[in-house]
Amino acid sequence: MSKHRHSVEIYGQMYHIVGKASSGYVREVARYVDDKMRNIAESNPRLDTTRLAVLSAVNITDSYMKLKQEHEEILHLIEDDQP
Incomplete structure (x- = not known):
């Protein structure tokens, strides 16, 4: 698969x-x-773009890690259900 450039x-x-x-x-x-x-900026209008980006990255990563943990727990439950 070739790489594409997106703007x-x-x-x-x-x-x-x-x-x-x-x-x-x-x-x-x-x-x-x-x-x-934009959602974070609404609640924190004084944040500069760098801090806003970092806070957004932290929030996105938090969501990702919670979903990853849930996924691992579901896989574990499925494995335990196997005969």
Whole structure:
């Protein structure tokens, strides 16, 4: 699979992302990050962009790690159910 170059806008800045993912997927990821940054900015209007990006990354990572833990627990339950 070849790499593609995608241009996306996140929080008013253009970014060029190179990867194997489809354009639609890259746009969806960028939209999620943009939405997360805008939601946090609404609650914390004095944050500069760097701090806003880091806080967004922490929040996104927290969500990811919770989902990962839930996934591992479900897999464990499934394995325990196997005869």
